[in-house]
Amino acid sequence: MSIEYAILGLLSWRPLSGYDLKKIFEDSPLLYWSGNNNEIYRTLVKLHRESLVTREVQPQESLPARKVYSITPAGREALRQWALWTPEPPQLRHAFLIQLAWGDALSPQELEAQLVQYEEEIHTQLQMARAQASPPGGVSYHSRSAFLDPDEARTPREKLLWTHLRDYWVSFYQAELDWARALRAKLDGVPEK
Amino acid sequence: MSIEYAILGLLSWRPLSGYDLKKIFEDSPLLYWSGNNNEIYRTLVKLHRESLVTREVQPQESLPARKVYSITPAGREALRQWALWTPEPPQLRHAFLIQLAWGDALSPQELEAQLVQYEEEIHTQLQMARAQASPPGGVSYHSRSAFLDPDEARTPREKLLWTHLRDYWVSFYQAELDWARALRAKLDGVPEK
DNA sequence: GTTGCCATGTAAGGTGTTACATGATTTA
DNA sequence: TAAATCATGTAACACCTTACATGGCAAC
Numbered sequence: 001m002s003i004e005y006a007i008l009g010l011l012s013w014r015p016l017s018g019y020d021l022k023k024i025f026e027d028s029p030l031l032y033w034s035g036n037n038n039e040i041y042r043t044l045v046k047l048h049r050e051s052l053v054t055r056e057v058q059p060q061e062s063l064p065a066r067k068v069y070s071i072t073p074a075g076r077e078a079l080r081q082w083a084l085w086t087p088e089p090p091q092l093r094h095a096f097l098i099q100l101a102w103g104d105a106l107s108p109q110e111l112e113a114q115l116v117q118y119e120e121e122i123h124t125q126l127q128m129a130r131a132q133a134s135p136p137g138g139v140s141y142h143s144r145s146a147f148l149d150p151d152e153a154r155t156p157r158e159k160l161l162w163t164h165l166r167d168y169w170v171s172f173y174q175a176e177l178d179w180a181r182a183l184r185a186k187l188d189g190v191p192e193k
Numbered sequence: 194m195s196i197e198y199a200i201l202g203l204l205s206w207r208p209l210s211g212y213d214l215k216k217i218f219e220d221s222p223l224l225y226w227s228g229n230n231n232e233i234y235r236t237l238v239k240l241h242r243e244s245l246v247t248r249e250v251q252p253q254e255s256l257p258a259r260k261v262y263s264i265t266p267a268g269r270e271a272l273r274q275w276a277l278w279t280p281e282p283p284q285l286r287h288a289f290l291i292q293l294a295w296g297d298a299l300s301p302q303e304l305e306a307q308l309v310q311y312e313e314e315i316h317t318q319l320q321m322a323r324a325q326a327s328p329p330g331g332v333s334y335h336s337r338s339a340f341l342d343p344d345e346a347r348t349p350r351e352k353l354l355w356t357h358l359r360d361y362w363v364s365f366y367q368a369e370l371d372w373a374r375a376l377r378a379k380l381d382g383v384p385e386k
Numbered sequence: 387g388t389t390g391c392c393a394t395g396t397a398a399g400g401t402g403t404t405a406c407a408t409g410a411t412t413t414a
Numbered sequence: 415t416a417a418a419t420c421a422t423g424t425a426a427c428a429c430c431t432t433a434c435a436t437g438g439c440a441a442c
Contacts, residue, residue, distance in 0.1 A: 002428085002429070002430095003429090005291070006291055009291060009294060009295040012298075013295075017393075017394095018393080018394075018395090019392070019393050019394075029285070030287070030290055030291060030294070032284060032285065032286045032287070033429095033430075033431095034430070034432090036430075036431060036432075036433095037395065037396085038395085038396075038397090038430080038432090039429080039430065039431085041394075041395060041396090042395095060392090060393085061438095062437085062439075063392060063393060063437085064392085064394040064395085064436090064437090065394080066392090066393070066394090067393090076298065079295055079298060080298045080299070082292070083292050083296055083298055083299055084299065084303060084307070085292070086310060087288075087289040087307055087311035088314070089289075089314050089315060089318050090285055090286065090287040090289065090290075090369065091285075092222070092225065092283055092284075092285055092286075092365065093225045093283065093285075093286065094223070094283040094284075095280075095281055095283075096280040096281060096282075096283065097223055097283075097361065098198070098199055098202060098224065099275070099276050099278070099280065100354055100358060101202060101223070101354065101355070101358060102202040102205055102272055103276055103354060104346075104347070104348055104351040104354065105205075105269065105273045106273070106276055106277065108350075110277060117279060117280050121281070121282050122282060125282050148294060153297075154297070155384075155385065155386050156383055156386075157297055157301075157380065157384070157385050157386075158297040160379055160383050161293055161294065161296055161297065161380075162294070164372075164375075164376045164379065165290055165293060165294060168290065168372060171368065171372065172285065172368075175364065175365075175368055179357075179361060179364065186353055186357065187350065187353060187354075190349055190353050191348075191349055192350050193348050193349075195400085195401070195402095196401085196402090210421075210422095211421080211422070211423090212419095212420065212421050215421095226401095226402075227402070227403060229402075229403060229404075230423065230424085231402080231403080231404090231423085231425090232401080232402065232403085234424090235423095253420090253421085254410095255409080255410050255411075256409085256410065256411085256420060256422090257408090257409090257420085257421045257422040257423085259420090259421070259422090260421090260422080
């Protein structure tokens with residue numbers, strides 16, 4: 001799938017500008033695109049051309065005009081049809097595992113150092129996922145881009161979905177961390193040759 | 194990272210032809226590229242140009258000549274340097290989660306059906322991962338492309354790494370399945386609106 | 387005074403996929 | 415006799431990323 005439906009989905013939640021979308025993509029691991037301008041602004045033009053979104057230009061003093069996009073009924077229908085597509089298994093692009101596969105070329109110290117670094121990196125991700133899943137004080141900060149915030153859900157069912165989605169990432173990074181730690185523990189004491 | 198180091202890694206394990214590599218990529222979830230000809234054959238040419246691999250042409254009767262590539266000392270050193278790169282967190286491209294995020298547009302039956310289909314898909318992946326992790330009879334079939342087969346490891350440490358890597362996928366798909374089942378159970382009984 | 391935020395967009399290039407092209411041999 | 419395996423490669427296109435370009439305002 002391409003970024004098109006991810007953007008359409010966000011617009012089904014609320015009207016947003018390209019800049020808003022960029023930020024949402026940047027800090028959501030779920031929306032796995034980099035959030036670069038090129039893709040977002042071009043996709044918005046495309047969606048607009050296909051009449052799946054409308055565009056409202058809001059002029060501003062001494063700033064480029066904000067172009068806010070809203071989903072149309074045709075857009076909602078396209079999104080619905082997409083939600084009915086046959087689900088595909090997740091694609092895990094895990095370069096570090098490939099590094100480990102050929103990690104026997106490293107000394108025990110080098111290998112250990114790589115694992116420690118990886119654990120630190122994942123720990124950071126875990127903290128961020130946890131912060132998103134349950135913001136301190138029970139209320140979310142970023143009132144602007146509270147993407148998938150269960151408090152913003154419009155139905156009980158949507159709330160359940162969004163809660164479960166947020167927890168997904170916490171579990172994922174936790175499992176990742178446990179795995180790396182278990183491997184490092186096992187490596188400790190194994191002869192190199 | 195690009196496919197380049199994945200190929201170099203495989204060649205550090207044993208000399209292989211483009212066709213061999215293609216098959217290995219096709220049935221390994223770890224090597225997450227599609228294994229299409231274009232990328233593999235072009236990368237081999239590039240690696241050869243950079244003297245990281247050598248090429249041996251084996252003519253065959255009534256078949257295109259097999260071109261078998263072997264890693265050079267310079268190739269091994271490049272691979273080692275790559276193994277020392279700062280580890281990056283895994284990138285999970287999970288389109289189904291995005292579908293679920295906007296799944297509130299579906300009826301309870303449609304949503305349930307999507308989840309069931311997803312579970313079936315993951316179950317298949319899990320079975321395949323299990324088959325690779327511990328082939329029936331304790332010996333692997335595909336003697337040709339036994340990529341990451343712990344029995345093929347050259348040191349105790351490599352064996353440990355490869356075993357742990359194979360188990361990774363089983364855990365991953367198992368967690369995925371558990372997650373989907375838990376969500377479906379919770380959805381059962383939640384009012385739509 | 388330098389960094390960061392707001393807000394749009396373009397250019398260039400790398401990465402990855404699907405499909406096309408050939409053709410003999412083996413297997414069902 | 416149809417499909418799969420072996421074995422190479424090319425063409426066309428889609429997708430994605432990094433960097434470039436502009437410029438005012440606010441905060442530290």
